[in-house]
Amino acid sequence: MLNSGSNVDRNEEENAQCEFIGNVGLRLRQPRGSPSAPDLSFAVPRPFWGKGYATEAANAVLDFYEKEKGVVDVLGYCQPKNENSKKMFRRLGFVDAGIRNVKGIKGEGTLEVYAWVRSRTGKRIEAFGIGRE
Ligand SMILES: CC(C)(COP(=O)(O)OP(=O)(O)OC[C@H]1O[C@@H](n2cnc3c(N)ncnc32)[C@H](O)[C@@H]1OP(=O)(O)O)[C@@H](O)C(=O)NCCC(=O)NCCS
Numbered sequence: 001m002l003n004s005g006s007n008v009d010r011n012e013e014e015n016a017q018c019e020f021i022g023n024v025g026l027r028l029r030q031p032r033g034s035p036s037a038p039d040l041s042f043a044v045p046r047p048f049w050g051k052g053y054a055t056e057a058a059n060a061v062l063d064f065y066e067k068e069k070g071v072v073d074v075l076g077y078c079q080p081k082n083e084n085s086k087k088m089f090r091r092l093g094f095v096d097a098g099i100r101n102v103k104g105i106k107g108e109g110t111l112e113v114y115a116w117v118r119s120r121t122g123k124r125i126e127a128f129g130i131g132r133e
Helices: 012-016 053-069 083-091
Strands: 002-004 022-027 039-043 073-078 095-103 110-119
Touching (some): 022 053, 039 053, 073 083, 083 095
Parallel strands (some): 039 073
Antiparallel strands (some): 022 039, 095 110
């Protein structure tokens, strides 16, 4: 079972019978100047790669936030050479925005990352405060 950043987890009794194998979640960054939409993150230990668990969990989290919370725009960040993450974002319907400098991902500073956007309203990444510089 993957821990999710939403309230879709099972109850305590069911949790006790499951093994937690990773994390998937949405986070709205707080520092001043951070992007105005939340971003999706995911991590699964290597023995569990290549089985579709992360994709299934991420789709469930995205669905939950869209249907229950009205979150229709989601961002994503990964290291430029992280090909597994890039494939994940593509599978989930994110659009490639290339390398960007993003504020608020790591403390108050700016970090160079590979950025992604999944906007149900057709917005470009610039609409969320992420420019080229
Ligand atoms: C990013 C990460 C979660 C991706 O893991 P992953 O195993 O590629 O993703 P999934 O669990 O969704 O598995 C999908 C793969 O399983 C395959 N697969 C096998 N059986 C499957 C099934 N029944 N259903 C769906 N996919 C299946 C898919 O074809 C796909 O393989 P492919 O990428 O070669 O096409 C993982 O690499 C990771 O945790 N990395 C370290 C942390 C990290 O970098 N996090 C990202 C920071 S933004």
